Amino acid sequence: MSNNQKAFDKHLLDLLTKFKNGEATAAEIREIDQWYESQSANSGYTDQLSADEQRETMQKMLRNVKAGIRQEAVPVVKLRAYQKVKILGIAATLLLVVATGLYFGLGRQRTVQKQLAVANDIAPGSNTATLTLANGKKINLAALNNGQVASQSGIRISKTADGQLVYESIASETVSGSQPEFNTIEVPAGGQWQVILPDRSKVWLNALSSITYPLHFTGKERNVKISGEAYFEVAHNPKMPFKVHSLNQTVEVLGTHFNITAYPDEKLMKTTLLEGAVKVSAGKQTNMLVPGEQAQVSGGNMAVTKAIDVEEVVAWKNGYFKFDENLEAIMTKVAKWYNVEVVYQFEPDPAVVYAGKVSRAKNISSLLKIIEFDGDVHFKIEGRRVIVMK
Numbered sequence: 001m002s003n004n005q006k007a008f009d010k011h012l013l014d015l016l017t018k019f020k021n022g023e024a025t026a027a028e029i030r031e032i033d034q035w036y037e038s039q040s041a042n043s044g045y046t047d048q049l050s051a052d053e054q055r056e057t058m059q060k061m062l063r064n065v066k067a068g069i070r071q072e073a074v075p076v077v078k079l080r081a082y083q084k085v086k087i088l089g090i091a092a093t094l095l096l097v098v099a100t101g102l103y104f105g106l107g108r109q110r111t112v113q114k115q116l117a118v119a120n121d122i123a124p125g126s127n128t129a130t131l132t133l134a135n136g137k138k139i140n141l142a143a144l145n146n147g148q149v150a151s152q153s154g155i156r157i158s159k160t161a162d163g164q165l166v167y168e169s170i171a172s173e174t175v176s177g178s179q180p181e182f183n184t185i186e187v188p189a190g191g192q193w194q195v196i197l198p199d200r201s202k203v204w205l206n207a208l209s210s211i212t213y214p215l216h217f218t219g220k221e222r223n224v225k226i227s228g229e230a231y232f233e234v235a236h237n238p239k240m241p242f243k244v245h246s247l248n249q250t251v252e253v254l255g256t257h258f259n260i261t262a263y264p265d266e267k268l269m270k271t272t273l274l275e276g277a278v279k280v281s282a283g284k285q286t287n288m289l290v291p292g293e294q295a296q297v298s299g300g301n302m303a304v305t306k307a308i309d310v311e312e313v314v315a316w317k318n319g320y321f322k323f324d325e326n327l328e329a330i331m332t333k334v335a336k337w338y339n340v341e342v343v344y345q346f347e348p349d350p351a352v353v354y355a356g357k358v359s360r361a362k363n364i365s366s367l368l369k370i371i372e373f374d375g376d377v378h379f380k381i382e383g384r385r386v387i388v389m390k
Helices: 003-020 026-041 044-048 051-072 109-115 327-338 364-372
Strands: 084-089 094-097 102-104 130-132 138-140 147-152 155-159 164-169 182-187 191-196 202-205 209-214 222-233 242-246 249-253 257-262 269-275 278-282 285-289 294-298 301-305 320-326 341-344 352-359 378-382 385-389
Touching: 003 026, 182 191, 202 209, 242 257, 249 257, 249 269, 269 278, 278 294, 278 301, 285 294, 285 301, 320 327, 327 341, 327 352, 327 364, 327 385, 352 364, 364 378
Parallel strands: 084 352, 164 191, 222 242, 341 385
Antiparallel strands: 084 094, 094 102, 130 138, 130 182, 147 155, 155 164, 182 209, 191 202, 202 222, 209 222, 222 257, 242 249, 249 278, 257 269, 269 294, 278 285, 294 301, 320 352, 378 385
16 A cells, blocks of 8 residues: 555545544535545446345455554544444445444445345425314314414414424414413324424424423413423523423423433433523432433433433434434334334344434435445335344
8 A cells, every 4th residue: 555545544534533523624524525426436347246246345345444454543432342333424325333443435335225125215204293272173284384273362373384383472362261271283203393382482393202282371380291202492481480291200491402302112211401401300309400411211210421412312303313323223213203114033233333424304215225334234125114134
């Protein structure tokens, strides 16, 4: 290997490391993408080989790369010896395996495309939800035109062009009755929605999630109830604390940004704080969180984890997946967003951790090809079922 090639390899590895850590500039990302395109353009000769021949050729290439990198690799992430990290990135096609000292890229994409068995592709989730009014009437929000949806007890409910539901007070109408009235938004699998509550607090709902809230916040507290996953930006009101109830947990705030994951079928409830302060209560335990901390509740037990990757936690709200977890955890998120059933033909190793960023706007086959990239796992799509195979 020439000195120039060694210098370029080190430069490229530095760029990839910065990209993985979220530190790459726009110019550096363009440079990486240009390198990828040049590699892809030069890999067309493999199309003349059968799938088995391509796989055998790639394995030989990987062994050679592995042998070379072991001598010169710069470790990026330190992991326990039994762990292996597969880092997914660069236009959703780049794989970087750091824990084993192995780095390789992109000519393999053509082979992977032939390995994934796709009977029919599945589109990503979209803005869709059902609103249940105080009188029990159900409204399919996705089917409505933009504009006024309903009017209840002095509140006008409108749908905006960017997929929000907005509650506004109508001064000309008089609120009648003393009994509180509630609305509920339910988001199905393969959906997401955003609502601006009557107090101007903003809530984003992930797939298979719901929120119930009053038309008017009265009394000493603002109370809402959720199931699933929701991100909150709570309007500040020191005279009326905002409380979020989920399963056996309550989160109390005055005005702040936080994310709650509280799916009934998952073992842990997680509350992650981005700004401000929150008080998390479960059973007899109570903890105050500061930004970057996460409360994890299982049953009546609570633990607080510090220095959480908040970007990973709220990636769903910002339109992408950020993985740093094992295959089953990833496929749980995939099942909710793409509205699919996941079936395993083997028991995945929980110590194998995949890390990287992938857009949630891609069809499911694009995401599965990335995970397939190093050949350890394969997928088959049958209807709305994804079969995970060795």
